[in-house]
Amino acid sequence: MKPNESLLKAHMEGAPFLAGADAGKWGLHGTLETVDLSHPVFWVRGDKRFVPDERVYLRFDTTGYSQEAPTAGPWDAAGNCRLPVPRWPRGDGISVVFNPAWKQDALYSPCDRMAMQGHDTWRGMCPQWWWQPTFTIVRYLEFVYACVNPAEHEN
Amino acid sequence: MNEIELFVHSTKDAEPTMVKVGTDASVEELLKKIYEAGLCDGPSEELHIFAEEEGEPCKREDTIEHCGLKHRHHVHCHKCHRVRVEVNYNGVEKDEAFPPSTKVKRVLKWAVDAFGLKGADAESKVLRLADPPQTELLGDQHIGSFVQSPKCELKLCLVPRVRFQG
Numbered sequence: 001m002k003p004n005e006s007l008l009k010a011h012m013e014g015a016p017f018l019a020g021a022d023a024g025k026w027g028l029h030g031t032l033e034t035v036d037l038s039h040p041v042f043w044v045r046g047d048k049r050f051v052p053d054e055r056v057y058l059r060f061d062t063t064g065y066s067q068e069a070p071t072a073g074p075w076d077a078a079g080n081c082r083l084p085v086p087r088w089p090r091g092d093g094i095s096v097v098f099n100p101a102w103k104q105d106a107l108y109s110p111c112d113r114m115a116m117q118g119h120d121t122w123r124g125m126c127p128q129w130w131w132q133p134t135f136t137i138v139r140y141l142e143f144v145y146a147c148v149n150p151a152e153h154e155n
Numbered sequence: 156m157n158e159i160e161l162f163v164h165s166t167k168d169a170e171p172t173m174v175k176v177g178t179d180a181s182v183e184e185l186l187k188k189i190y191e192a193g194l195c196d197g198p199s200e201e202l203h204i205f206a207e208e209e210g211e212p213c214k215r216e217d218t219i220e221h222c223g224l225k226h227r228h229h230v231h232c233h234k235c236h237r238v239r240v241e242v243n244y245n246g247v248e249k250d251e252a253f254p255p256s257t258k259v260k261r262v263l264k265w266a267v268d269a270f271g272l273k274g275a276d277a278e279s280k281v282l283r284l285a286d287p288p289q290t291e292l293l294g295d296q297h298i299g300s301f302v303q304s305p306k307c308e309l310k311l312c313l314v315p316r317v318r319f320q321g
Contacts, residue, residue: 014173015162015170015171015172015173016170016171018162018173018227019162019170019171019227019229019295020295022227023295025295092275092279093279093316093318096318096319096320097319108319109319110319115319119319122319125317125319126291126317126319127288127290128288128290128291129291138170142293146281146293146294146316149294150278150279150316151277151278152260152294153260153261153263153264153267153294154264154267154277154278
């Protein structure tokens with residue numbers, strides 16, 4: 001197992017990841033024993049007003065994790081291919097992060113490796129989301145969860 | 156004896172830590188375990204254990220089972236019995252007292268109602284620490300995690316969610 005994969009596995013066995021999984025906020029598509037941990041697929045539960053399927057699947061590239069931020073794009077778990085654009089999450093604020101016109105294999109997010117390039121101003125705007133090597137995959141999943149559940153406190 | 160796992164929240168970290176404990180152990184024993192793991196600063200007799208979203212702490216002499224704590228439940232270890240939360244929105248302040256085990260999303264719900272926000276105005280808001288680093292609080296975090304005893308108070312700002320553009 002590569003260093004990025006063993007670290008990701010350890011983080012997925014930690015309390016913060018398990019707490020979110022137990023609460024039904026996110027999960028791994030497949031099992032830890034069988035998935036490619038350099039390209040794992042996670043799902044995140046979303047408000048059905050913005051995520052018609054109520055789950056958005058994301059295929060990650062964890063190269064260099066966690067020294068480097070992960071990057072991830074919406075995924076069709078059944079078809080094992082990129083999610084067709086008409087099925088992408090959309091809504092006020094959400095379509096900025098899920099922006100196929102920008103990239104189809106990354107999210108416009110301060111914890112996404114691709115989006116961080118050229119966006120140093122985000123570091124000061126939102127230090128808690130700007131990826132640091134001490135972060136775990138939970139930070140990325142929390143960002144997506146907050147994005148696709150903007151009214152969680154109203155429920 | 157059945158052993159269960161509990162998610163323990165404290166002032167040490169906004170994210171929980173897992174602690175294993177027997178269901179017939181007392182709350183006192185759980186407190187000792189948490190204290191010895193370095194998750195809460197003592198002395199342990201000053202610490203309380205709250206079940207998540209519960210208003211009163213568990214009695215020390217009760218067993219884990221008697222407290223109603225089950226596998227993978229969340230608890231909060233804190234010295235404060237109540238946290239006075241002061242929220243600033245557009246220069247107006249409102250405050251309310253909450254147990255430390257209260258989820259941030261419940262405090263956020265109270266805040267948007269207290270300021271009379273509805274619909275999209277209510278949906279687009281988050282709570283941030285008023286003081287640096289002005290961290291955005293997440294819905295499932297516990298309010299007590301951001302309060303360092305002996306101060307049992309917390310100053311927050313109700314602000315629009317940051318939009319990542321440009």
